[in-house]
Amino acid sequence: MDTTIDAVLARATFNSDGLLPAIIQQWDSREVLMLGYMDEEALRRTLTEGRVTFWSRSRREYWRKGDTSGHRQYVRGAAFDCDADTLLVQVEQIGAACHTGAHACFDVDPLDPVLGSEPEAAS
Template sequence: MTDTIDERLGRVVFNADGLAPAIIQQWDTREVLMLAWMNAEALRRTLTEGRVTFWSRSRGEYWRKGDTSGHVQHVRGARLDCDGDTILIEVDQVGAACHTGTRTCFDADDLAPVAEGAS
């Protein structure tokens, strides 16, 4: 038997603000594209409409990725982490994922430590 959408949403542990971080990953290459926030309704829309919808904390409204830029995210899968408080959304990304126009939001600043003796 398949879980209903409400049963799936009920497994998500949202924070005190009713939000959970959503990591967006390219489904075939596993490239991490971005992170944004979802509440239960944004996740419901994402899972039922096949396009990723987020909750904008700064604007206090829903936004569907690509509605203004054309850089849409087609949902290919969704998973919860082991604690149920972080959502992984696997997508087929059309165009840039980052608002700066780059493919990923994680290509700007490498914080990885340099091993001693390495140059």
């Protein structure tokens, strides 16, 4: 498989807004830290610069985690899902990942779902 940056970008499946969801995961613990969005240029920058770059849907501009807060994300690995319409980026997170100051965005609003279980087999 061709792994040149142009070939990788050609494989990416961006949504109708030209964006690709990017799940950010701590590389060693596998903890899910946050979700952001990338357009083609943000994906290119992420894969070639070693720092995660996102496209801000609200501000309509590129941003790198930590440029103002100091809480940086250094790329340690990346993979598309099976349809190449979602990206998993494994990072070394320095400081908080969430803009609220929480370690991870998913620490902010935990829910209390009913837990599922596998049905017992009929005898």
